[in-house]
Amino acid sequence: MNFKSIGAALALAALCTSAGADGHGGKVKVGMITTLSGGGAGLGIDVRDGFMLAVKQANTDALEVVIEDDQRKPEIAVQLADKMIQSEKVDVLTGIIWSNLAMAVVPAATAQGKFYLSPNAGPSALAGKGCHPNYFNVAWQNDNLHEAAGAYAKSEGFKNSFILAPNYPAGQDALTGYKRQYGGALAGEVFTQLGQTDYAAEIAQIRASGADSVFFFLPGGMGISFLKQYADSGVEIPVIGPAFSFDQGILQAVGDAALGVKNTSQWNKDIDNPTNAAFVESFQAEYGRLPSLYASQGFDTANLLLSAMAKADVKDADAFRAALKAAEFDSTRGDFAFGDNHHPIQDIYVREVIQEGDVFTNKIIGTALSAHSDVYAADCNM
Amino acid sequence: MISEKLLNGALIAGLLLVVLHAHLTDAPFTITLATKVAILAVAGVGLNIALGLGGLVSLGHAAFFGIGGYAMGILASHAQSYVPLMQSPVLIEGTKSMPVIWLVALLASALAALLIGALSLRTSGVYFIMITLAFAQMFYYFAISWPAYGGEDGLSIYVRNGFPGLNTLDPIQYFLVCFGVLVLALLVSFRLRTSPFGLALNAARQSTARVQAIGQNPFRLRLTAFVISGAITGLAGALFADLNRFVSPTMFSWQTSGEIMVFVILGGVGRVMGPLAGAALFILLEHLLGGVSDYWHIYLGALLLGVVLFARGGLVGVLTEGRSGDD
Amino acid sequence: MTLLLFLEQVLNGLQSGVMLFLTAAGLTLVFGVMGLINLAHGSLYMIGAFAAAAIAAATGSFTLAIIAALTAAAAAGALVEMVVIRRLYTRDHLDQVLATFALILIFSEATRWVFGSFPLYLDIPDALSGSVRLPGGIEYPRYRLALIAVGLTLAAGLFFLISRTRLGIQIRAGESDREMIAALGVNISKLYTLVFALGAALAGFAGALVGAIQSVQVGMGEPVLILAFVVIVIGGIGSIKGALVGAVLVGLTDTLGGVLLPEALRLFMAPSDAAAVGSALASMLIYLLMAVVLIWRPHGLYGMRA
CATH class of the missing domain: 3.40.50.2300 (Response regulator)
Structure with a gap:
């Protein structure tokens, strides 16, 4: 199954509908770089599936997702990030599973003014001295x-x-x-x-x-x-x-x-809140397997993004950043907030x-x- | 059926035209891809000297590619943090100057090639393939577990290194730098082939005894070729690290060795332009097939298999001979 | 470290060496008889493990799983030999490397396509679970003891096969003079297919046995393949005896190096640093061993001159 075609379909849908986007945000283009082939593909596939489930449930034409496979190679991830920033002109990047790939991609992407939402890796360098206003970690700091x-x-x-x-x-x-x-x-x-x-x-x-x-x-x-x-x-x-x-x-x-x-x-399928229960049920219905930790992180990442889109236009970076920082979305984990370094307090x-x-x-x-x-x-x- | 000379010209012109078109239509990523092609072609040119000219099937050229990459990473990271590389007995500072980095990359990978070559060339054939692979693997594991330069995380360099008089951050200018290196490497490879050294090496490939009879030492010939080959691949590693502004142990992995070899064979072993043709085709395939399916490696594998079984002489061979006969 | 713990680690090294032998033996046979370098040998190891996991999940029988592993790996080996490898015997090593590199890509992704991206489950049989107390008081897993026994038995069987049977005579003849045995009326293409399938079956068998205590996943074969290369370089191409000695040497060096180096460094380093540096150095040990053997004997311990 090719998820790029879903991305394309969403893009097409976005073009065909002249109606304005939801909320008062404009359209947002997201570049997802994740591991879909070779060893370790299971994690990337789960993040992608969790993310796309939330996108599907939101049923919005304001969000376009481009998905690429990094093959778990940092060099490839760097080049995909270049491609997404230079050619696809994405506003937000996400999807990377591994810390070494994140260290290769994130500093350059945020330095170019893009937002990066981490659905998995949380290396210490990006949480401390190397923290960046445009970098948000939705999973955990590695420690x-x-x-x-x-x-x-x-x-x-x-x-x-x-x-x-x-x-x-x-x-x-x-x-x-x-x-x-x-x-x-x-x-x-x-x-x-x-x-x-x-x-x-x-x-x-x-x-x-x-x-x-x-x-x-x-x-x-x-x-x-x-x-x-x-x-x-x-x-x-x-x-x-x-x-x-x-x-x-x-x-x-x-x-x-x-x-x-x-x-x-930080997550389990029996955490007792309505969002989580609905997530577990709909994930099973959609993909025929129980969701994993990684799927929940992908799902939360997408919902965080959607919550920010509802409040601000991505072109207004300050407002969009504030909207992300507020983290006003229903997390599968229940209470969720960002600390000053944009890493979770949970x-x-x-x-x-x-x-x-x-x-x-x-x-x-x-x-x-x-x-x-x-x-x-x-x-x-x- | 076209002549090889014409094809070589067309390949170079084609690469330049693609970049020119991308520059005019503001498609920087295409330029990045073309730069990658040029750099990987340099790595392939390096391997082709050992492989095509010397008949040395090295499955360990990732070692040199990685050493070149780390030469860039280590020097630039020290320059970035203003911490000297070494204080005693002499002060050695990091640097962000490409020419200096290239020189270090060339020397370091030549030295490694000298050591690995001196050991591996005691053997030949299948032994040689396995030994070079194993030595590269040794570097790979060491790079992952040695904590000083980032281990598996690798090293990120935030600003691309500088070349006097150029803005290397501009994609087209960095492409031209890499293209210049590629042209130089191709010239070296071409001159080498027709030089007395190259002829003796070629003779040694066909018959060791004949070379010995005319007073040449085949071991020394091969070792020299191996060192030149490793040094050029090391230079490509430094360029590749600068393209990504990042270096990591994956540059040492055996898949990297395999891929460099694939460029050479796809293009045509021993052909001067083979590595460029092969690298261009590989990057193009990776780019196109990656969009077709999550399991695109299957198609890539099938295609490679097809080339080996039915298109000997690689892309250049097929195009110049006008036939794809299987022998 | 106590003597007892040291002896237990020696046993562990022996066990990993013996399993390595099963993979290396097939490779070295194929090298020796057909002069072919097969990078995809690790894929056959993986096929054995996946076939065993699939059959064990379906039937619950470990015996059937092992049979399935042998059959699947041998069948895959024979098929690959007839469709692809056969065309490569007359080619140079370069073509062989590229073609078998391509086979790795195909096998790995096809396995992921069929079995999914997550590791599979394969467990040791109940009869062999748990540990036994050895003389001297070492608690040692029963399954690992069985692995040592099975590996050594197979090694003995292979020696017998090569030195005493008709097939063995043909194999040895093939190693020394390929044209001659064809001239003597041996069906050489059948012999090659048979040898390749035998090597594949050994690899698949090792994959299944090891898969029961490790993780059955895509890409599991390549690290083993590279170790097997080191083994063959040390032991000498084409020599079963060399493969056995080389494998045990590599197993012991790897296991004992990983344990002893950090211990030794602890004498003059903080424990954390000693653990990290020791482990970094230990990862290079087997390659250093290989380099030393190479300086001493360029054609391996038991290799003939190429």
Whole structure:
């Protein structure tokens, strides 16, 4: 299915209708750069589907979306951003999944006066000194879910954690984030290779370390491998991780091995508010699968944009920025606000992996951090 | 059936015409794409010296492409933050001057090519392919996990580096810079081919014994070719990083090596203009097929397969011989 | 680190080496017999894992899943050999590289098209789950022990096949003189298809076995392929024995390096830095091993002169 044709159809619809746009904003052209092919395409597809669901529900001809595939290559993402800014003349960019791609695209895009709404990545450089008035993060600052895991470990009384993450910037940030809230002693600290698939050596170290808890950040296939091998190793030390390894998309591939594991997330399908309930239901109806964290972030991003369009014209950058900052939309997460560095202030929950019939999913069992912001906000001069 | 000379002229003219048209109709992105074609063609010209002239099938040229990219990234990031690269024993500052960056990129990638070549050229054939691939992979993993220059995040440079007398931020001017480098690289490649060195290298490709008999050392010939080849690809890496104002470990990935090789083979191995024809065709395909389907890699793969099986000699070969016979 | 933990890590290194051997063995056979470099060997590994996951999901039987993996990978291998690879034997390595690079693109995206963009589920059989206590008190997963046993058995089987059977004689003859065996009346194109399918089946088998403890996803084959290259360079092209020794060396270096280097650096660095720097250096170790072997023996430990 080709979503570019949807974009084209929307554009055509926009041309054919002479009636003015909704609210008093003008038309807005959005460029979505996301990962739709190769490994990691699942996340991009979810963000896109969540975003386009909100666009479809809004049923407006004022919004035109152009979608391009970055193949998870930063160089391609940079070139697509150039194309969207130079040729497509978009007003707003969005869609990037990975921090390294965001770091390649966002500074240049915002410097050229475009708005960027991040539906997933939240590198620390863009939250602190490198914050920008036109950059809004609708998901989380990268450290947030790890901080929440640390806070949860502390509240559970864990005093000797073994922590591991891949050896790359997001992995290093993850361990720093965990330690920031956790505060206890460490039984071990290990960096694995990015893309590593065998964790026997690390699991042996965990078993020998005498730890009372294990924190890991291993996104994608790495987390699947780790959880399966950990469950089979017979090590009984409780595991905590951020939601990325327990997302709807990959839980089915982990299977039993994930049952009962606690993980931290700013969203879950059982958050009790009408927006979320409607979102979960309509997403299932539209695409025939349960929505993921990423889908909820895409959906929220689109609704934030639509709420700003209703209040201001994108050509009036100051007014549009103020409208975005106000964040007056119904989030699937319930309460949602932006801090001064344009990153979310939100609750982060602890979830547990459960089984509903044949399907593995999560349920919320507590709140790890309330109205949480991020530590980099203090460095942001806005 | 057209002569290769005519085709070469047409290729160069075609690239210039596309850019001129884009400039007049204010389509800056087309110029960006054309710049990308020119830069990737330079990388291909580099590989073609090892591949076409020396018969050295290197599947590790991403190493040099990446080193060139990081030469630019590291120097420019130090200049950007005003932190010297090294303070003792001598003070080395970063720089935002393209000529200096190019020089460093050339030297650094030549040095890497010397080391990798000295080891890899002890072998030949399939060994050589696998070893060059493995060495490039080593750089890739190192670049990802070494935290000093951004690791997997890479390095962003906020303003494109400067070239004396030009405004490199203007797409057309940067295109002309890259086009100039491409023309120079093509000239080097062309002169090399007809030089005594090139002839000896070509002879070594066909028969090692014959070259030894006339007192030439085939290892040294090949190593020299490999170093020149790596240096030119490294220069392309510096240009590519400047085009994106960004450098990351993906420049080191084995897919990058594969793609550079694809440009060369699509265009026609050993043909002077092959890399340009191949890069242009590849970028065009990527641009067109990407819009057709999320699974466009399938079509790309099928097309490549078709070229290998049924269009030997690549694009240039097919066009100049006027037939697409399968041998 | 205690001796016991060290021994457990040696076992882990051995296990990953043995699995690597299964992939490398097929590659080295194809190199040796047909002189063909096949970048798409990793795709056959992936096909095995996906076939196993699909059949396991449908039937719930691990045995059927393994059979499916073997069948699917062998069939894919035979098909690819007959449609594409066969035309490449007379070509130079360059054409082989490009054609098999193209096959990777096709296989990867076609798999994603059929199975979707998310990883699939494949679990180890109940009979092999959990861990056993080894003499000396090491708690070791039963499944990993089984992997070591299966890998070594297969290695022995391959040695037998190559040295004692009629097919083995033909394979060895093919390695040393291709024209000769054709002249002796062996149906060479059938032999090639058979060898290619055998290599594919080994890769698919490894993919399925490893897929049960890892993630079954698109692109899982390429990292293994590159490791297999390193193994073959170390062991020597065409040598099954070389592949086994090389694979175990690579497995041990990779596992022990990743564990020991950060430990060693901790003696003179902060733990966080030691972990990061140690891991960065460990990622380069197997390539350094390869370089050392190359300086010492340019044609690998057991390779013949090319």
